Amino acid sequence: MTLNIGWIGCGRHASQMLMPQLARNDLHIAAVCDLDDKAASRAAWQYGAEASYGYYRDLINHKGLDAIGMAVGPEVHHDAALAALASGLPVFIEKPPAKDLKATEEIAEASIRAGKPVIVGFMKRYSTGNRIARNIVKDTEFGPIMGLSGYYMNEPAYFAGKPDYTSFYLHHCVHYMDLLPWLAGSPFADLSVRVNVSTPGHILVHLGFECANGTIGSVAMGTTQSRGTPTESLTIMGDHKRVEIQNIIHVKYFRHPSFKADDAQATLSPDTDTLCWEPNFTAAANEDHKGYAALIADAAAAFRGEASAAPQIHDGVVAMASLERMTALIEQEFKKQKK
Template sequence: MTLNIGWIGCGRHASQMLMPQLAKNDLHIAAVCDVNEKAAAKAAWHFGADAVYGDFLELINHKGLDAIGMAVGPEVHHAATLAALAKGLPVFIEKPPAKDLANTQAIADAADKAQKSVIIGFQKRYATGNRIARNILKSEAFGPIMGLTGYYMNEPAYFAGKADYSSFYLHHCVHYMDLLPWLAGSPFADLSVRVNVSEPGHILVHLGFECENGSIGSVAMGTMQSRGTPTESMTIMGDHKRLEIQNIIHVKYFRHPPFKADDREATLEPGVDTLCWEPNFTAAANEDHKGYAALIADVAAAFKGEASAAPQIHEGVAAMASLEQMTALVGQEFKKQKK
């Protein structure tokens, strides 16, 4: 079954990472919209759209649409999603869903009223390494998740002008407000922060947390590393087991092997020795290590009324609530440091 989708926002991220996945899942881009006329026209030509708009309200009123997708800014996400829901259309929105928790909750309320899906682009769940880890963590063999530690870094590209950290929080940190509870299998119960700033725009936030299931952890997020180096790592502890996910493409699963140095008959035992995975980048097949293809596949399934694990707007509400709690704590730390 092919559905007609209207797409809002034709920038580099949308046109390179998201829109190419739509046709693979029988989602035909019938109309596109962008305030940049050249970007919209290029996307229409590239993806075979029949109509081009500069106003998202005009696109939403395009005849024959079955759903709306968008990757723009949080203010437009909020306004355009409400407009689409008012027309009875399900929606996919990139993260963040809105500029704050209140507007995200407004979207959730409108989605409930319209009885339509609003799906959030929490793509970190779909990165292959993270999905492998999550499936192992859900198994009885791993047992209770004791702790999670890691880092998720960026560079100060958000701060070409004034060091306004809101973009860093909304576009970067929000990913881990969703990913950490998803990996732990439990919502946050408590958060704490420590902050270090070397110069305006160069921030390091250490987030400590406890989840409702008793898992504890810490993660460092900041703008102090080059994007030209690996900027993401996660270690998840169980009892005599641990998972390590490096750069989202290297997964190691450590169990409880015996020492082998003095055992002349030592070998590798499938049940206890370390398992490793990394993608084959030389293969012609799409390894989808970032997870965009898998995300859009679930979006398409949800739009078609099929079984789907796509993250819904209420999960976006939870992530934004955690993000606002974290940013409030960061603000308190800044005040302490100024005294």
């Protein structure tokens, strides 16, 4: 069944990463909206929308819509989501769902009142490497997860005058506020931070954590690496087992192999030796290993009332609560360093 969706925000990220996945999942873009008339008109032409608007309320009132999708700023996410839900429409919101926890909770409450799902764009859950890893560690063969470590970096953000790291927290760190507990299978119970700033705008945060199920770990997040290099790495540690995910497209599953050097009959055992996976980028298949296609597929299922594993607004509430805990700890560290 094809659904008509109205889309808010026609910038590069939306038009190149998200909107191409809609038609693949029988979501017809009936109308688009952007404050930039040229961006809206270009997206309308590119995706066959019958109308383009400059104001989100006008788009929400477009006749015949079955759902609303958006990738704009966190404040508009909040306001437009509330307006869409008030009109009885389910919603897809790119992360972050709102500017803070309170505003995210307001969307969650509106979703409950309307009886309509609000899907949040935590596509890291759908990145192929991360999904492989999650399926491995969920299996009873892996056993309890003991630890989780890694890094998730970005290039420097530059500021005039006093730096404001809000965008870094909201658009970058929020991903791992969702991904790490999802991989561990348990929410954060305890958080700690260490912070290093080389020059204004160049920040490195080490987040330590313990999950409710006892999983411990640490992750480095910062604006101190070029995006021209691999910027993401995760290791999930079990007892004599571990899974490593490099740059979301290289997965290694280490088990408990025997030593090979003194065994003349040594071979590779499917039961104990390391398993490796990486995608074949020369294949003609239209795959999306970053995870946007699979995320939108689950969002479309949720819009139709079908079973869906899509991250919903309550997941956004949990992630934003963790983000605010982390940023409060960072501010405390900044104050200590000034003394």
